[in-house]
Amino acid sequence: xxDQEKAVRRKTLRIRASVKKSKPSFLRPESWRYTRLKESWxxxxxxxxxxxxxxxxxxATVNVGYRGPKAARELHPSGWREVLVYNTDExxxxxPKTQAIRIAHAVGKRKRIKIIAEARKRxxxxxxxxxxxxxxxxxxxxxxxxxxxxxxxxxxxxxEETPKKEEPEASKKTQKRKARSKKQ
Numbered sequence: 001x002x003d004q005e006k007a008v009r010r011k012t013l014r015i016r017a018s019v020k021k022s023k024p025s026f027l028r029p030e031s032w033r034y035t036r037l038k039e040s041w042x043x044x045x046x047x048x049x050x051x052x053x054x055x056x057x058x059x060a061t062v063n064v065g066y067r068g069p070k071a072a073r074e075l076h077p078s079g080w081r082e083v084l085v086y087n088t089d090e091x092x093x094x095x096p097k098t099q100a101i102r103i104a105h106a107v108g109k110r111k112r113i114k115i116i117a118e119a120r121k122r123x124x125x126x127x128x129x130x131x132x133x134x135x136x137x138x139x140x141x142x143x144x145x146x147x148x149x150x151x152x153x154x155x156x157x158x159x160e161e162t163p164k165k166e167e168p169e170a171s172k173k174t175q176k177r178k179a180r181s182k183k184q
Contacts, residue, residue, distance in 0.1 A: 002097060009079045012072035023066045027059060076100060080125055087111065088118045100125040 029044045029051050031037040041062060044052040051058045067073075076082050080100035085091060086107060094101060101124055103115055119126055 005098065008071065009075065012069050013075065013079055016068040016072040019068050024060045026062050076127060082127060085115060088114055091115070091118055091122060091124065094124060096122060096124045100127050102127045
């Protein structure tokens, strides 16, 4: 039964891809004319707007007819149905055969590690898995204080080694101004 479902998912994804190829790229009206307008789609609303009135020679507008197949909607490109997860309790409601989890953006590092561990136990697919990078300091056994102490002498040496710039001679106008201000 599971093989049949996978075959159906693959077929619907292929259909969705073919529909997407034939679909035009919908551009914001007049975005090709004015650089201040971005290409992201906005619906034409003007009374006499040629795209709204679907004149020949003007780009196509967004319509329901360009929609993909119903079975392929809300599917990840890998074929899994995405489920947004905020904590480990929500993992119990997920079917690992058809669904994959996406850990929410607002979840912190500690909770993310717990969710990943629990999902691996249950053999669930994680779509936005990123390994937590451990600092290199812990591997070497050095503390942050030791690194700061090592860096300080180098910084002072660099400052001492740089030659001091001589101030350029003041122009004649500035010399005259200074002389006037001293007299007063």
